[in-house]
Amino acid sequence: MDKNQQRFVADALDLLNELDEGLMQLEATPFATAPLEQVFRTMHTLKGGANMFGFDNIGQLAHQLETIYDFVRQGKLQVTDRLISITLNSFDKVRSLLQEKDWAKITHVDALKEQYQTSLGFLQQLQADSLTPFSAVLSNEGIATYLIQVKPTIAITEDGTHPLVFIVQDIADLGPTSIHLAKKDNGEVDYWNICISTTVPQPELESYFIFVEDESKVVFKHIAFGNLLEDEKFCICVEKYYQHELNLEELTAMAGQVSSQTPAVSLDETETESAGSTQKGDSDTIIKVSKRKIDDLLNLVSELIILQAQLSTINSQLNTHSLNHVTEQLEQVTNRLRDTSLEIGLVPIETLVTRFKRLVRDVAKTLGKKINFLSEGTETEMDKDVIEVMAEPIMHIIRNSIDHGIESVEQRRALGKSEYGSVKLKAFNSGGFIHIHISDDGKGINPERVLQKAIENGLVQAHESLSEEEILKFIFHPGLSTATHVSDISGRGVGMDVVRQKITELRGSIAIKNTIGQGVSFQIKLPLSRSIIEGLLVKVAQTHYIIPLNLVEQINRLPYESLNRNNHLNKTIRVNEELLPIFSLSRQFHQDRIPPKTADVITILANGRKKGLVVDRTEGKIQAVLKPLGEAYRQLDFIAGSSILGDGSLAFVLDPDRLFQLESI
Known part of the structure; x- marks a missing residue:
């Protein structure tokens, strides 16, 4: 495939997401x-782009579906579940086709x-029901005349x-058209002026230019309703406008649409620019950049x-004033460059929301449930790679919530609940972490059933005493499922272990908050950045x-000595009138070293609780570039x-949440 x-x-995949929504x-x-x-409009844009760039099979399918939806627009067909399902499934295939790397497979005539x-069968059924076939035959009804530069x-x-x-040629096929081409002295195109009378509404006309928005400026002006190009006098005026013998005010006055008080305005000054045109001012301009280039920049x-x-x-060793000044300035610039570089690779979680909505729709229909x-908080931004990795774990949790958590309509009625169950995704940024909570209002998880399954699977002995939090963690073990039946959707105990694995690989954690009869919440916590962190440097x-x-x-x-003497048995100390559990890095990993006279106790908030981490010395703040560990450290x-x-x-670089889970202190 060439660059275009x-x-x-890339643009078509975005359009398919818009179609789903x-x-x-x-x-x-x-x-x-x-x-x-x-x-x-989105179907029309997809069709136009597909035909323009050689994806004829996609263009034909989009045209077929566009025709069906034009029946809906004309009031000759109602929207039904079957129609929506046919459309969604058709574009699912288009999506999977576009994700192929093989050009021959994508464009194969039988691929779709x-x-x-x-x-086609749907269309034929419509015609069998005596519906009028879609026709592009123009009549004055619904026609408008536009001037496009x-x-x-x-x-x-x-x-x-x-x-x-080719776009200009395609526009000319939409109705009576007058086109003027202005060239530069070197023979290159300066601009086209196009006057067209058509039934196609302006937003659809604008959609023709969506794939060339970075390489052109397109300005639209609505002249009047009706087919003005049938009028010989108006056509003469259009030609005079092309030759700069008439201005826009005089041309529109000829069409009877502008009063004599309207100030003269050139086409370039009109406000009706296409959505993709470059806007002046301070508004953000969106550009697409290769992911490889972003990765190279971050490296x-x-x-x-x-x-x-x-x-x-x-x-610090040389201690010269001039070098110190330059070093401080470099540090400030480096910090700003770091923050900006990290932001470049961030995308909002809302980019996944359409996928989640679609999943809920499809699974709910399969199970006959209303959901x-x-x-909330889907504007929260994450690294694009992290979002793609997290999509499947979140979808698996949602799928389980619908299948196992949300009751059937009949059961919810009997329990006095609304017929419609709810699945909620909440995202927010707090304490240097991204938090993602997936919750439902179903029946919750039965800890007794989980414990029984864990005993049957040999994960725990029947006589052991465990908290509910510890019991619920068993659902992340491979092969453990509390489902009473196996469905095509879930119930084989395959998946939640992968969910935890994916989150762990991202240096994240997952917790479960469960209330029997009211629902369950899976709470995921992920670090903001996978590559650069602000840290406290310590030494042991x-x-x-x-x-x-x-x-x-x-x-x-x-x-x-006071630390060693006071906490040998209870492993706590009193700091600022607060009793603080402590964890000593030296006892855990450096027992043979000579102890210092003093030690620093760092109060850390981990897993929602405060704990003291004992180190020999604190050396100050540091901006750390996180590097992967070798095989020897993978188990730590x-x-x-x-x-x-x-x-x-x-x-x-320590992960305090996991460090404090070590039993020995």
């Missing part, structure tokens, strides 16, 4: 005009044959192969941070450790990674 085709694929809105409100028009035949922002020629040339920023740390170390999907013996700074509440220096899940310090030595 690759860009079409629009179709589900249309299903929920079948008589609403807005979602119907959105669906129709089944979907095409299904939609298309100005390329790159160099193209009239006889070239740039998509703009370079990571290396810069390491070099900056090394420079700071050298500066509403709710979302000759080893450096880094603690995520967002978890640190306070630091207290105490005599080491309380070490999140490593980082190179300014002097070239290595520091281990």
